[in-house]
Amino acid sequence: MNCFMFPGQPLLRSELLPRDDDFDAIRELAGRRALFDLDGFSWLGEEGTESVKLQIYGVAMSLYHARRLRRQGIKPGLMAEHSMGIYPAMAACGSLSEGEVLELTFRAGCCMAQMGKSRQYALGCVIGLTLEPLLAIAENNEVYLANHNTSRHFLLSGERKNMEEAEAEAFACGAFSVKIFPCDAPLHSPLMAEVEGEMRAIFAGYRYREPAFPLMDHIDQDYLTAADLQDFMARELLLPVYWERTCHALRAAGAGSFFEVGVGDSLKKYNRWIDNEAK
Amino acid sequence: MSEELIDQVKQLIIDSLRIEGMNPADIETDAPLFGEGLGLDSIDALQLVVAMEKDFGVVVPDAATGSKVFQSVRSMAEYITEHRK
Numbered sequence: 493m494n495c496f497m498f499p500g501q502p503l504l505r506s507e508l509l510p511r512d513d514d515f516d517a518i519r520e521l522a523g524r525r526a527l528f529d530l531d532g533f534s535w536l537g538e539e540g541t542e543s544v545k546l547q548i549y550g551v552a553m554s555l556y557h558a559r560r561l562r563r564q565g566i567k568p569g570l571m572a573e574h575s576m577g578i579y580p581a582m583a584a585c586g587s588l589s590e591g592e593v594l595e596l597t598f599r600a601g602c603c604m605a606q607m608g609k610s611r612q613y614a615l616g617c618v619i620g621l622t623l624e625p626l627l628a629i630a631e632n633n634e635v636y637l638a639n640h641n642t643s644r645h646f647l648l649s650g651e652r653k654n655m656e657e658a659e660a661e662a663f664a665c666g667a668f669s670v671k672i673f674p675c676d677a678p679l680h681s682p683l684m685a686e687v688e689g690e691m692r693a694i695f696a697g698y699r700y701r702e703p704a705f706p707l708m709d710h711i712d713q714d715y716l717t718a719a720d721l722q723d724f725m726a727r728e729l730l731l732p733v734y735w736e737r738t739c740h741a742l743r744a745a746g747a748g749s750f751f752e753v754g755v756g757d758s759l760k761k762y763n764r765w766i767d768n769e770a771k
Numbered sequence: 772m773s774e775e776l777i778d779q780v781k782q783l784i785i786d787s788l789r790i791e792g793m794n795p796a797d798i799e800t801d802a803p804l805f806g807e808g809l810g811l812d813s814i815d816a817l818q819l820v821v822a823m824e825k826d827f828g829v830v831v832p833d834a835a836t837g838s839k840v841f842q843s844v845r846s847m848a849e850y851i852t853e854h855r856k
Contacts (some may be wrong), residue, residue, distance in 0.1 A: 619816075620820075625783060645814060645817070663833075666833070668813075668816070668834050669813045669816070669834040670814070764788070765817075768818075
């Protein structure tokens, strides 16, 4: 069974953009609904942050790749999402239109970016440690587990100064690699409660249709219904992404071929690691 | 350092990273593995660390060491030759 996996926000943009009718359509939608010029990687109206630019770019590229897969006649039996991959996944499932998803991404991104005006936040990618020492480091430094991607690949979220201390401790504990990325908001952590009400109000502004394909969530590995989507998008802001257990659940559900629908191939690499360990 | 070891390292890269449609002969011995070369990243690096330990009993302790070891197939083979038990 084919599984379409929608990745979260990319950390970088690719210099090369596609040149075809599908990309032209997505570019037009991004300009009209998110006020963002994909070609110039710049704002057409009200300006957002660099993080919001990457969020719109990531969602736009996922929408584009979903179109290309449809055009190739590749159909999903199952869909899964990682973090903000839920936005394009909803479009691919027919729950929202592509334009609505781009607009929602822009509005949600701008709302979260307010948090970055008063404090500096960062994400910390830690590779090589196991969960137990990782959680101890998080607790010691008042940062939070944001992604549990594999048994040795995690993302932490929190205030930047705390993250720098967590980085030092992770290296001292034998982490193979630790990288810090500045961000607008401490995604997937309880600190996001500060904007939860406003985010819920944004999510409430859309009418969600029933997903046309089974769409597995990354928190509980349940299949989302139209009635679940608003609440799930709010909950996921405050809770970690559990990709490792999602990958196992997808396999158990019969997923055999995985298509990463978006920028990069991180999810495929996580799956490779998870599958190797399962052997 | 033998050509056999060079080929083993190339096969290790292909197998552990599941690079489809590539043969050992397709990988240049001195080409960079990260960035413009094979385009590997830190997730791949940890996968290679585990594979090197499993297949050759060689430990790459941290990313700083890894950045030297994973410069090319040749540097990987040299590290294995120096540290193999």
